[in-house]
Amino acid sequence: MNDQPNKNSKSKLKLILLLVFIVFAVLLLILNRTGKKDKNKQQPAPLVVIPTPIILTEGSLSIQTISTKVTTENTKDIEIIASSNQKSIVAYDIVITHERGALEVLSVESLLPDFKVYPLEKNNHFIITGVKEPESKSNSVFENLPIVKLKILPKKSKNLTLNLVSSLGKEKSQMVDEESKILRPELTYFKLNIN
Numbered sequence: 001m002n003d004q005p006n007k008n009s010k011s012k013l014k015l016i017l018l019l020v021f022i023v024f025a026v027l028l029l030i031l032n033r034t035g036k037k038d039k040n041k042q043q044p045a046p047l048v049v050i051p052t053p054i055i056l057t058e059g060s061l062s063i064q065t066i067s068t069k070v071t072t073e074n075t076k077d078i079e080i081i082a083s084s085n086q087k088s089i090v091a092y093d094i095v096i097t098h099e100r101g102a103l104e105v106l107s108v109e110s111l112l113p114d115f116k117v118y119p120l121e122k123n124n125h126f127i128i129t130g131v132k133e134p135e136s137k138s139n140s141v142f143e144n145l146p147i148v149k150l151k152i153l154p155k156k157s158k159n160l161t162l163n164l165v166s167s168l169g170k171e172k173s174q175m176v177d178e179e180s181k182i183l184r185p186e187l188t189y190f191k192l193n194i195n
Contacts, residue, residue: 058085058183059142059175061094061164063190075106075153076192078162080128082142082185087177089140090132094148095173097163099156100124106151114138117148126150127171142175160192 065078080094105126108119114136120127128148132140154160164187166173175183 057186058087059083059185060187061173061185062188063096063162063164064146065190065192075151078150078152078190079111079146080148080150080164081144082147082175083144084140084142084175084177084183084185086141087175087181087183089142089175089183090178091176092130092147093172093174094128094130095125095165095168095171096128097125097165097168098160102154102156102158102160104153104155106153109149109151111146111149112140114140115147125165125168125171154192161189162192163187163189 060081060083062081063078064081065076082089082092100123105119105121108117108128110117110130112130114133115130116133118129118131120129128150130147164173166184166187173185173187175185177183
């Protein structure tokens with residue numbers, strides 16, 4: 001008879017332990033699911049911020065040569081003069097238009113030792129990109145400074161107009177300062193009288 005109450009108490013104990021284990025497992029599942037939902041709520045989608053460039057109308061670009069008299073047999077050196085309104089420049093793009101077939105650009109040379117130039121000739125325009133060497137520590141403030149020299153060969157005898165243009169399609173004449181601000185310079189045109 002002693003065995004019977006002992007068996008009943010052991011069975012009850014086993015049943016209670018089993019119920020406690022089941023309740024504990026259910027609670028763990030519930031907490032695990034709500035924890036995952038909270039983690040999803042805590043982590044919003046990453047926000048990508050693309051800085052909008054600040055575009056300023058500052059500075060100037062112009063073309064100059066020593067003499068405006070040129071013949072079709074001679075090459076002519078012309079220079080691009082830049083002013084940056086006291087801003088230190090790290091890059092620039094220059095777009096020059098001309099009459100198709102009126103001239104040939106033989107060479108483009110940077111007049112600044114710490115800038116590299118990359119010319120690109122198209123149908124009736126020419127693009128020059130200048131980039132400051134990354135290791136250069138010099139201040140590059142342009143103050144009526146010749147920055148680029150072009151050697152051209154005129155092909156036709158007549159007046160030739162070279163225009164610095166603010167934009168042509170996707171290309172733009174601009175300068176970029178050390179703070180990555182874009183400067184849109186005032187631009188001029190230039191006439192060559194070819195004999």
